[in-house]
Amino acid sequence: MLAATGKPKSQSAPERRIVPDVVRQHAEQAAFFWMQRDTLMAEDPPDLHVIAGVDRRLEANLDGLRIAGTAAWPFIVAAYEDFPEKGELFLYGWMAIEQNDDRRVAEAVELGRQSENDACGLVGALAWHKPVTIAPLVRDWIGAPDAFKRFLGLSACLGHGVDPKQMLARLVRDPDTRVRAASLRLAGKLKRADLAHELRAALNDTDEPTRFWAAWALNELGSGDLASPELRRVAVGGGPDALTALRAAVKAAPDKDVRAWMGGLLKTPETAPVAVRGAGMLGDRTILHWLVHQMRQPALAVAAGGALLELFPEARQADLFTTEPSQVGQAFEHHFGDAPSNLPVAERVKEWAKNIG
Structure with a gap:
């Protein structure tokens, strides 16, 4: 357990007594859980129930770092130096903002500027904090001469749905x-x-x-x-x-025009997956039998699985998918190789559809 002093948070306060291995674990797990969350949000479609569980575990580890206070910084810096990835950048930016540490915030901005993934970890840290917490930073950044800071300020507004009012009219024409x-x-x-x-x-x-x-x-x-x-x-x-x-x-x-467009996409192998995935966005559950047919084609299976989950979110609770192409058939194994893919098993989906009527 971490030991807190009970004193108010202050940059000049002495470091709190901690158990180093516990704080290190909090830092590593916080970075991991945010990275996992970001990856899960990119899935098609994302499983919000699973993401909510990850959020709870992430917040629990952030709480541990809050308690550790400034004593957590050596572990946060070491985590980023060992793995300068989006999760570690999230952690660096989150802690800098949490402690209102101008020097660390400036460091996080520079790390974000150098990142290869569009600074998504730092953007995630801005989104995780409450608007009132980041408001002073956003006000400074959104009108800054530095284009990267303007981008960060806008990203924070996007994350929280905040309107920068007349400033936005200028930013839509930004160089x-x-x-x-x-x-x-x-x-x-x-x-x-x-x-x-x-x-x-x-x-x-x-x-x-x-x-x-x-x-x-x-x-x-x-x-x-x-x-x-x-x-x-x-x-x-x-x-x-x-x-x-x-x-x-x-x-x-209009629905009729969209269906005609998708019909044209289906005629070409390169664009057929777009049409299959788009079919799930039309809200028509009567296409389930047609989707099962598409699942039997390796090139269309992933798109058909995404359409299935969009139309039938309850399908997540059934054992309808596999990450092993060999379980679906040799053609799937040849098509996907070792690439990780969440593939619907057509026969399982067909049987599930019968059971739910």
Whole structure:
């Protein structure tokens, strides 16, 4: 157990008595659980029940670090030096903000600037803290000359749904592409109809993510006719925003038009998985038998599994998936090799469907 002194938190207070191995474990597990959470959130679709359990374990370890206070820093620094990954960056940024330590916050910003994963760990730390806690930082960053700090400020606003008011009108035209993309995304999330002109202009931006988030934001404002071409292009492109684009493209047009588009995608092997996954976003549970058929094709199985879970969240509780391609058949083993994949087993799904009627 950690021993707390009971004194108020202070940067100048003496370090608290701790059990080093326990604090080290808290630091390592906090970094691991946030990394696990971030990975689980990227699954298609994410299992929010499992993520809630991870959140509880993460918060328990963060509590241990709160109790340890400044004495936890050697372990946090060592964790990042050993594994400079997104979970360790989250931990570094979270603790710096938690202790209101300007020097450590500045260090976290520089570590985020150097990270290879778009500083998602530091962005996650900003999202984990309450808005009132990070408000002074966000106010300083969002108008800073440093583009990376502007990006961090916008990311914090995105994480908490905070509107920077008139500042956003300037940021959607920011010279930095990453800032522009984040600003447009925030404009869509907040449904800032007053920025519709800027969103339409951004559809012609030379930067691809900027164009995509402009289209996504316009779709959120109800201008799906303008947004659809860009959303569909990104959806079939297979990039990091493809799934978000597909979901938006389904929303952007009438059901009849979306089904016709997907019918065309089904005719081409390269785009057929997009159509199968998109079918699960239409909300039509009567396609279950058709999905089972798609699950028997290695190239379509993962997309069909994602569609199944979206239409039938209760399917998570049944034993319908496997991570071993060899259990599904030789064709699956040849197609997936050693790549980890969560594959639906068509015969299990078929039997489950019969049982639930």
